[in-house]
Amino acid sequence: MQSIKSKTINTDADYPVKTYQHIFFDLDHTLWDYDRNVTESLSELYEHYQLKAIGIESFEKFFESFHHVNFQLWDWYNVGKIDKDNLRKERFPRIFSHAGGKPEAIPVEFEEDFMQRTSSKPHVFPYSKEILHYLKGKYKIHVITNGFNESQAKKMKSSGLDGFFELIVTSETTGHKKPDPRIFQFALDQLKTEAEHCLMIGDNPDSDILGAQRANIDQVFFNPEGKSIDLQPTYTIAHLRELEDLL
Numbered sequence: 001m002q003s004i005k006s007k008t009i010n011t012d013a014d015y016p017v018k019t020y021q022h023i024f025f026d027l028d029h030t031l032w033d034y035d036r037n038v039t040e041s042l043s044e045l046y047e048h049y050q051l052k053a054i055g056i057e058s059f060e061k062f063f064e065s066f067h068h069v070n071f072q073l074w075d076w077y078n079v080g081k082i083d084k085d086n087l088r089k090e091r092f093p094r095i096f097s098h099a100g101g102k103p104e105a106i107p108v109e110f111e112e113d114f115m116q117r118t119s120s121k122p123h124v125f126p127y128s129k130e131i132l133h134y135l136k137g138k139y140k141i142h143v144i145t146n147g148f149n150e151s152q153a154k155k156m157k158s159s160g161l162d163g164f165f166e167l168i169v170t171s172e173t174t175g176h177k178k179p180d181p182r183i184f185q186f187a188l189d190q191l192k193t194e195a196e197h198c199l200m201i202g203d204n205p206d207s208d209i210l211g212a213q214r215a216n217i218d219q220v221f222f223n224p225e226g227k228s229i230d231l232q233p234t235y236t237i238a239h240l241r242e243l244e245d246l247l
């Protein structure tokens with residue numbers, strides 16, 4: 001076992017044993033394989049709309065531009081500098097410009113087609129469904145996501161992740177985004193529970209780990225790439241299977 005745990009599970013009688021009842025999962029990059037699903041749909045779009053003919057010389061250029069622009073816009077969205085409608089409206093014009101294409105050449109349905117294709121993709125992280133089956137017998141499991149209602153629901157259905165979760169909390173529903181502790185408090189209120197009975201599992205230190213810490217909820221940092229971060233999560237795992245050792 002290669003996991004690096006900043007705190008081991010409590011078996012010491014001198015230390016109160018945590019009684020988790022509710023497990024909160026992040027969705028994108030934690031269960032749903034965002035990178036693989038997005039790469040597939042971008043590749044299809046590049047061919048379908050023949051983007052080479054409108055100035056985007058290669059798929060690699062399109063792909064690199066997507067990541068550059070999309071992450072910038074999501075960073076802005078996460079700190080409230082841009083709203084959902086403008087993120088969607090501005091995304092592909094900026095990507096086309098960045099990739100050397102003409103923004104005015106974008107087919108009008110491009111953004112919608114991207115959203116539809118991507119949220120229809122089935123790929124999840126290794127052991128996602130196995131760990132959800134495992135946990136479902138022992139805990140109540142839920143999702144807390146900064147994504148949008150419609151796309152997150154569709155992603156879960158297309159990938160077979162629906163049916164595991166009792167509560168699905170989105171930033172769109174609550175009006176608060178992780179790491180704002182109010183999105184976690186919303187979940188606690190809905191479940192009529194306390195922070196000490198909950199555990200948050202997610203890949204993003206700035207939203208999942210910091211947010212749960214602000215809400216006094218223990219955290220599992222899902223870190224398959226072994227990134228180093230400044231925060232001290234309660235637990236760190238590199239593979240979802242490791243949750244069986246913790247829970």
Ligand SMILES: [Mg+2]
Nearest residue numbers: 026028029203
């Ligand atoms: Mg995530």
